[in-house]
Amino acid sequence: MKKLFSLVVTAALAVTSLFAFAGCSSASQGGSGASEFKVGAIYINSQNDTSGYTYAHHHGITEAMKTVGLDPSKDLYIVDNVPEDDEKVKQAIDQLAGNGCDIIFGISFGYINAMEEKAKEYPDIIFSHATGYLSNDKNFNNYFGRIYQARYLAGIAAGYKSLATGNNNIGYVSAWGTEYAETCSGINGFALGAMSVNPDAKISVYEIFTWGDQELERQAAETLIDTYGCGVIAQHCDSAQPQIVANEKGVYGCGYNSDMTAEAPEAHLTAPIWNWDAYYATAMKAAMTDPSTFMTAVGNYYEGLNAGLVDVSALSKNCEPETKEAIDLAKNLMKSGEWDVFSGVKLSFSGAAGSVAVAKTDSALIANDGKEIVVAGGPSVDDGVIQGSMNYYVEGVTQVN
Amino acid sequence: MRRYHLVRRADSQLKRTLIYYAIGILVSLTIGAVLLISLGINPFQYYGRMFTIGLVGNKYGYKSIEGLLKVFVPLLITSLALSLSFKMRFWNIGGEGEFLIGAICASIVAFNSSGMPNFVTVVLMCLAAMISSGIIGVAIAALKVRFNTNETLMTLMLNYIMLYVIRYIGDTKADWNFFLREDSERPIFGSFPESAVMGGIPLGKFKLLWAVLIAILLTAVIYIYLKYTKQGYEISVVGDSSATAKYAGMNVGKIVLRTMFISSALIGLAAALAVSSAGTISDTITNDVGWTGIIVAWLSKLSVPAVFVTAILISVLQYGCQAAATQYPAIDVNFADLLQGIILFSVLVADFAANFRIVRKEDAKHA
Numbered sequence: 001m002k003k004l005f006s007l008v009v010t011a012a013l014a015v016t017s018l019f020a021f022a023g024c025s026s027a028s029q030g031g032s033g034a035s036e037f038k039v040g041a042i043y044i045n046s047q048n049d050t051s052g053y054t055y056a057h058h059h060g061i062t063e064a065m066k067t068v069g070l071d072p073s074k075d076l077y078i079v080d081n082v083p084e085d086d087e088k089v090k091q092a093i094d095q096l097a098g099n100g101c102d103i104i105f106g107i108s109f110g111y112i113n114a115m116e117e118k119a120k121e122y123p124d125i126i127f128s129h130a131t132g133y134l135s136n137d138k139n140f141n142n143y144f145g146r147i148y149q150a151r152y153l154a155g156i157a158a159g160y161k162s163l164a165t166g167n168n169n170i171g172y173v174s175a176w177g178t179e180y181a182e183t184c185s186g187i188n189g190f191a192l193g194a195m196s197v198n199p200d201a202k203i204s205v206y207e208i209f210t211w212g213d214q215e216l217e218r219q220a221a222e223t224l225i226d227t228y229g230c231g232v233i234a235q236h237c238d239s240a241q242p243q244i245v246a247n248e249k250g251v252y253g254c255g256y257n258s259d260m261t262a263e264a265p266e267a268h269l270t271a272p273i274w275n276w277d278a279y280y281a282t283a284m285k286a287a288m289t290d291p292s293t294f295m296t297a298v299g300n301y302y303e304g305l306n307a308g309l310v311d312v313s314a315l316s317k318n319c320e321p322e323t324k325e326a327i328d329l330a331k332n333l334m335k336s337g338e339w340d341v342f343s344g345v346k347l348s349f350s351g352a353a354g355s356v357a358v359a360k361t362d363s364a365l366i367a368n369d370g371k372e373i374v375v376a377g378g379p380s381v382d383d384g385v386i387q388g389s390m391n392y393y394v395e396g397v398t399q400v401n
Numbered sequence: 402m403r404r405y406h407l408v409r410r411a412d413s414q415l416k417r418t419l420i421y422y423a424i425g426i427l428v429s430l431t432i433g434a435v436l437l438i439s440l441g442i443n444p445f446q447y448y449g450r451m452f453t454i455g456l457v458g459n460k461y462g463y464k465s466i467e468g469l470l471k472v473f474v475p476l477l478i479t480s481l482a483l484s485l486s487f488k489m490r491f492w493n494i495g496g497e498g499e500f501l502i503g504a505i506c507a508s509i510v511a512f513n514s515s516g517m518p519n520f521v522t523v524v525l526m527c528l529a530a531m532i533s534s535g536i537i538g539v540a541i542a543a544l545k546v547r548f549n550t551n552e553t554l555m556t557l558m559l560n561y562i563m564l565y566v567i568r569y570i571g572d573t574k575a576d577w578n579f580f581l582r583e584d585s586e587r588p589i590f591g592s593f594p595e596s597a598v599m600g601g602i603p604l605g606k607f608k609l610l611w612a613v614l615i616a617i618l619l620t621a622v623i624y625i626y627l628k629y630t631k632q633g634y635e636i637s638v639v640g641d642s643s644a645t646a647k648y649a650g651m652n653v654g655k656i657v658l659r660t661m662f663i664s665s666a667l668i669g670l671a672a673a674l675a676v677s678s679a680g681t682i683s684d685t686i687t688n689d690v691g692w693t694g695i696i697v698a699w700l701s702k703l704s705v706p707a708v709f710v711t712a713i714l715i716s717v718l719q720y721g722c723q724a725a726a727t728q729y730p731a732i733d734v735n736f737a738d739l740l741q742g743i744i745l746f747s748v749l750v751a752d753f754a755a756n757f758r759i760v761r762k763e764d765a766k767h768a
Contacts, residue, residue: 047733072730079727081734085683086592091468095727098459113582113592113681133585179574180587388586 036075037288039065040101042092043080044108051258052212052238054080057107057130060276067281068288077101084110086117093118097125103287105280106130115140126287126294131182133388135300139291143279144387146304147182148189149334150272151234152341153312153327154254155193156349157269158232159201160320161252167231168200171224173217173242174235177207177399181390186236186272188394189341190254195396196347197326204228205399212238221245228400232269243268252318259313269319270312270327278309302383306335321353329358342386344378367392407757418755425751429744436740440731447725447732451740454717455724463607465724470609471678472688473716474616475500475671479690480697480708481623482667488627488703489640489660495541495556496668496691501563502537503530503669505570508682511597512579522596523611523677530673531666538665539658546654560691567684580682592681599677612674619667624705636660693719696745700752718744 041047041061045054062072070076077099079092089111096104097118103126106115112132119127119140132142158170172190176183191203206220217235221242224230226249233253235242243264246253253264255271279301286297303309315324326349333339339347339360346363349356362377373392374381381390393399434444449457454469456462479496486493493499507526514522537559544550570580574588582591601610627633635656638646643653671690676682697715701707722737 046735047730048735076730077727078730079723079734083683083685084589085685086590086681087471087679087683088685090679091471091723092727094461094464094468095455095724098455098461098464099728100460109587110589112585112589117592 037070037103037284038075038077038099038101039070039284040077040093040096040099040104041079042082042089042096042104042106042108042111043078044084045081047078047080051240053257054107056257056274057105057276060274060278060280061105063277064280064284067277068284070284082108082111084108086114089114090118093122097122101125102291103128103284105283124291126283126291128283135295137295139294141283141295141298141300143283143301145274145279145302145307145309146386147272147274147310148185148341148386149304150310150312151186151189152193152196152334153330154234154270154272155190155195156197156326156330157312157315157319157323158190158234158252158254159194159197160323160326161232161269161318162194162201163198164320165231165252167229168198168202169228169230170194170201170203170232170234171221171228171230172203172205172234173220173224173237174205174207175211175237176209177205178391178393181386181388183236184390184393185342185386187397188390190234191394191397192341192346193330196330197349199348201396203397204230205393205397206401207399208237214239214241217241218245222249224400225249225251233267240264255313261313261316265316267318268316269323270315273311273313275308275311278307279303302387304334305331306337322349322351322356325353325356326358329356333358340380342374342381344374344376366395368395368397370395405759405761408760409757410755418752421751421755422748425747426744429740429747432743433740436736440736442729442731447729450728451721451725452717454721455728463605465720466607467610469716469720470613471675472720473712474610474612474678475675475688476690476693476697476716477616477709477712478619478671478674479668479694480701480712481620481705482664482671483694484698484701484703484705484708485623485627485636485660485667486664487640487698489636489657491542491545491657491661491664492553493538493556493661493664494553494691494695495538495559495665496694497687497689498556498559498561498563498691499534499538499665499668500672500675500687500691501560501567503534503672504676504682504686505563505567506530506533506669507673507676508580508593511593511676512591514596515594517596519596519598519600523599523673526597526677527670527673530669532669534669534672535662535666538661538668542658542661546657564684567682571684590681590683593677597677598680599674610678612678615674619670620705620709623667627705632656632659696749700748715745 043054047058049055065072065076077096079095082088082092093104105128107130109131112129112134115127115129116134119136123139127140129142131144135141162168162170172187174183174187178184187205194201204224206224208216208220217237217239218241221233222245224233231251233242233246235256240255240260240263243253243255243260247264247267252269253267254269258273260271261268283298286294330347339345342365344362344364345360348359351357364372364376365374367373437444437447454465456465459465483493483496507530510526510529541552541555545552571590572588580590582589599610599612601608635651639653639656646653675686697708697711701711718741722741726732726734726737
């Protein structure tokens with residue numbers, strides 16, 4: 001038996017060395033552009049996804065590469081399906097570093113420990129981490145966006161729909177609730193948007209306790225519609241299932257991450273979306289120009305509508321006629337920095353299509369347990385809170401499970 | 402009215418087995434090549450990168466070797482441990498669960514070890530892991546010996562229990578939970594203090610972790626244990642026929658308990674070495690060794706030297722598939738996994754074909 005295996009092994013090694021030889025020769029043929037700029041990416045899901053979180057980032061990275069004159073089919077190295085496991089992330093980084101990447105993007109929060117550690121180990125490579133909170137002053141930053149602004153705009157669309165249908169119940173399928181500032185601020189932003197149009201709107205949140213699970217997303221949407229009578233379904237989860245359910249049941253919905261009108265043609269209104277290429281192009285340009293000034297040129301990045309990083313998808317035919325004007329008015333206020341969502345000033349909209357007007361009123365931001373967060377007329381909640389520690393729902397929001 | 406049936410080949414010819422293996426590998430690589438070509442990729446170049454684990458043109462090649470060894474060590478030890486219990490015909494498919502218990506207990510020591518000497522900490526981690534995993538293994542073996550429970554079900558279910566235990570630990574932010582990173586608002590596993598991180602022998606830039614040496618040493622010890630000790634002999638007798646063992650005056654229950662303890666404790670050790678090498682824990686820390694180890698053990702026909710070699714080959718395959726996928730933007734890890742699956746499946750089919758043949762029944766016999 002031992003003999004047998006030694007023979008098998010010899011055979012296997014022979015095959016291996018044969019291919020190794022082939023690999024050597026072809027690699028040396030194609031090794032021309034040593035000075036080229038190379039981009040590395042670590043994804044939580046598959047790079048070949050056609051929707052969802054990883055897709056949005058992959059699309060952003062490839063678009064940005066084209067913008068800055070790089071070829072994604074040659075200059076992009078990807079390790080995908082990397083779980084939030086430090087050891088696996090470190091191995092992925094070693095692979096990317098070994099292949100000569102000059103900047104490495106990690107898109108999932110749980111990559112944080114590995115990226116922090118490897119940034120020290122590879123001082124010549126820029127490490128850029130989405131949704132994180134760590135950085136250093138040389139080669140490690142974090143980036144994220146004010147998606148709550150886009151959610152506020154989607155909330156406006158939902159608010160008009162609820163007025164038109166006379167159903168004040170709006171549902172929200174959420175990956176997580178108050179545990180994560182990201183989901184929590186999204187829910188609050190959406191709720192405030194909806195209530196700016198329909199002050200009687202009630203937002204019911206159904207938490208599915210995972211970032212993505214199509215079956216759970218589906219069930220949550222069904223429960224919100226059947227049990228809680230919701231007429232609009234918003235979502236913070238990976239798939240289009242909540243919108244598909246809304247479509248089946250003849251109600252309306254706001255997707256997330258991509259325009260989900262194709263999946264739910266009769267239901268979908270508009271979706272908060274990311275234009276990640278806005279950030280990726282900025283980061284790549286800075287790293288290509290001079291990596292040593294990356295942290296002063298880009299630094300930790302937290303932008304919103306103003307930079308084009310977030311937006312809402314094109315309004316579908318299902319939207320009420322006033323929606324577009326109202327969204328544009330609110331968008332301009334946020335773009336100019338004149339007003340922001342979590343402040344002591346509330347927007348309200350009036351007028352029919354063609355003459356929609358916005359009014360600002362001083363009004364305290366109140367949590368749903370009655371606690372005052374921002375006094376009437378007060379300044380916006382700190383970015384640090386919005387990104388990291390917001391753990392309360394605003395008045396009008398209830399979690400149903 | 403079955404026209405065909407399987408017959409075990411009476412003679413196991415070396416040459417035939419070898420040819421079948423070669424055909425199996427060739428067929429799988431050809432299927433892969435067709436897929437690669439359809440994606441517009443040169444299969445020779447791709448396989449070249451795969452079997453050289455992406456070392457060619459790699460700026461930090463030594464890190465690839467380090468990474469490969471971190472995949473190899475837990476797989477080797479787990480496969481050896483599983484072989485021990487399989488030899489006894491005790492179907493321990495709870496490698497994942499036993500690994501996770503060990504990893505959790507080793508991490509409890511690790512997270513509370515700051516300030517302790519490195520050597521002491523790592524030894525304590527190993528002991529904690531081995532004892533905890535070993536006890537679980539013995540508990541399941543005891544149920545089998547005492548109540549004749551089905552160990553396949555028991556060990557299988559253990560995997561899921563432990564998987565959800567570690568997910569619970571990883572998702573629960575609480576004062577008691579020292580596993581998590583303190584400064585993070587979101588729950589996320591923290592890193593071990595320096596005292597719990599496995600050291601090694603620096604060879605230039607390359608660092609040969611102690612874990613690798615321990616694994617090699619362990620292979621030799623297990624080989625000797627099975628081949629030259631009384632206990633090793635007892636295991637094979639129980640495996641061949643527990644009735645024979647009983648008539649020979651062996652205490653079968655005791656042998657089963659002892660062997661399961663060793664088997665699970667070894668898996669615990671693999672876990673301790675893995676978390677210490679990684680410097681952290683996660684719910685994917687097992688890297689599926691509890692499952693892959695079963696394939697390694699059976700491909701090796703439970704022979705220790707063969708396990709060693711097979712574990713190397715499978716590690717190269719695993720690591721190489723990912724390394725090659727990285728270098729091609731069109732290839733994602735799903736494809737790498739698919740290719741890996743095709744290769745393993747073909748080898749298993751080849752192994753089967755080398756040992757069995759299909760015989761056509763003579764119709765006349767039925768008449």
